[in-house]
Amino acid sequence: MWPTGSSALYxxxxxxxxxxxxxxxxxxxxxxxxxxxxxxxxxxxxxxVEHEAMRALSALGRTGLR
Structure with a gap:
């Protein structure tokens, strides 16, 4: 699952x-x-929008996929 909202941003x-x-x-x-x-x-x-989406994805490195 993508971080909350990142799929909507993309x-x-x-x-x-x-x-x-x-x-x-x-x-x-x-x-x-x-x-x-x-x-x-x-x-x-x-x-x-893309900056915000990349920030959401960078959270994956810190928290991992859940």
């Missing part, structure tokens, strides 16, 4: 990566720099 991160990919694709198709700015905003949130 699911959230997957969704955010999908958003980033869509925004970058849209920027490439349209040349709209606003999409790049939006992707940057999502990437900042993604960094926060």
């Amino acid at each position: 699911a959230e991160a997957a969704g955010l990566w999908t958003q980033v990919a869509a925004l970058l694709a849209a920027a490439g198709r349209t040349g709209d720099a606003t999409r790049l700015s939006e992707a940057g905003t999502v990437l900042r949130e993604l960094a926060r």
Whole structure:
């Protein structure tokens, strides 16, 4: 079993990566720099989520799987 909440965090991160990919694709198709700015905003949130998820996983080294 994963530490409490870590699987939800990774699911959230997957969704955010999908958003980033869509925004970058849209920027490439349209040349709209606003999409790049939006992707940057999502990437900042993604960094926060992934950092939190990694902290949850690091708890495995201290407590082990239960």
